[in-house]
Amino acid sequence: xxxxxKVVHLAFEKDGINLALLHEELEAALGETFLGLSRTGDKALxxxxxxxxxxxxxxxxxxxxxxxxxxxxxxxxxxxxDRAAFLADSFHKPWSExxxxxxxxxxxALAARLGLLNPGS
Amino acid sequence: MSWETPRxxxxxxxxxxxxxxxxxxxxxxxxxxxxxxxVEPVKATYYTTSSTVFVDVDGGLxxxxxxxxxxxxxxxxxxxxxxxxxxxxxxxxVELDGERxxxxxxxxxxxxxxxxxxxxxxxVTGLPAGEHDFRLQWKTTAAYAGLFAADGATNANVxxxxxxxxxx
Numbered sequence: 001x002x003x004x005x006k007v008v009h010l011a012f013e014k015d016g017i018n019l020a021l022l023h024e025e026l027e028a029a030l031g032e033t034f035l036g037l038s039r040t041g042d043k044a045l046x047x048x049x050x051x052x053x054x055x056x057x058x059x060x061x062x063x064x065x066x067x068x069x070x071x072x073x074x075x076x077x078x079x080x081x082d083r084a085a086f087l088a089d090s091f092h093k094p095w096s097e098x099x100x101x102x103x104x105x106x107x108x109a110l111a112a113r114l115g116l117l118n119p120g121s
Numbered sequence: 122m123s124w125e126t127p128r129x130x131x132x133x134x135x136x137x138x139x140x141x142x143x144x145x146x147x148x149x150x151x152x153x154x155x156x157x158x159x160v161e162p163v164k165a166t167y168y169t170t171s172s173t174v175f176v177d178v179d180g181g182l183x184x185x186x187x188x189x190x191x192x193x194x195x196x197x198x199x200x201x202x203x204x205x206x207x208x209x210x211x212x213x214x215v216e217l218d219g220e221r222x223x224x225x226x227x228x229x230x231x232x233x234x235x236x237x238x239x240x241x242x243x244x245v246t247g248l249p250a251g252e253h254d255f256r257l258q259w260k261t262t263a264a265y266a267g268l269f270a271a272d273g274a275t276n277a278n279v280x281x282x283x284x285x286x287x288x289x
Contacts, residue, residue, distance in 0.1 A: 009176070009180075036172030038168070040181070
């Protein structure tokens with residue numbers, strides 16, 4: 001069990017974030033010392049870190065947050081957006097026009113939506 | 122008004138106003154208004170976390186201080202949560218004076234994207250008299266979890282509540 005009393009919490013402010021994307025960006029910059037981030041208000045952002053984080057690593061956090069672009073999507077978010085668009089389009093297509101490949105793709109998209117597939121499969 | 126151990130009366134004892142006020146009035150007042158604290162946060166945006174270890178949901182608001190008389194304390198939370206990933210899980214716990222009362226993976230777990238009304242009521246026993254700090258905490262397995270916080274969002278403007286009260 002992780003000892004949360006030993007987690008380092010650093011507070012930042014940032015307008016409009018894509019939390020999943022910023023998580024990936026901070027994870028890439030900090031590695032295993034990064035434990036996650038939380039948003040507790042309109043701008044308030046807390047970064048959770050292992051206590052063995054180095055001063056050099058801490059200095060990498062602010063630039064990552066500053067450069068973060070909330071309009072970009074993670075690969076998973078893009079895939080979900082594509083999947084949602086595909087599903088929305090699919091239900092407007094007459095059943096008589098469906099090919100076997102269309103049906104396979106629909107089943108795959110529905111299974112992914114339900115979390116029955118591993119990411120990227 | 123704190124609780125006084127009720128006096129054991131003896132035959133022939135003169136009952137004075139001071140004794141009555143101490144052992145009847147004060148204790149009735151204590152029973153009527155036990156140590157209690159609660160919060161219903163109203164935020165500009167909903168709460169989110171991607172933390173894989175338990176952290177405060179909101180160390181400023183969802184953190185309650187209670188001065189108790191040594192009795193049991195009831196801890197309650199109700200709110201609506203969701204996850205950004207179909208298989209993502211979120212966990213809730215309460216940290217009491219620096220130690221989580223649920224331990225392990227906490228008191229509750231939820232999973233998946235659909236919004237989920239969640240609540241727990243947990244009895245804390247064996248707590249010594251004095252000041253105690255209760256903090257709502259959460260963590261997630263992947264991606265991020267969210268807690269609606271009365272932020273005015275259409276069809277999601279619901280109000281979480283967190284409270285603690287000494288009950289014995």
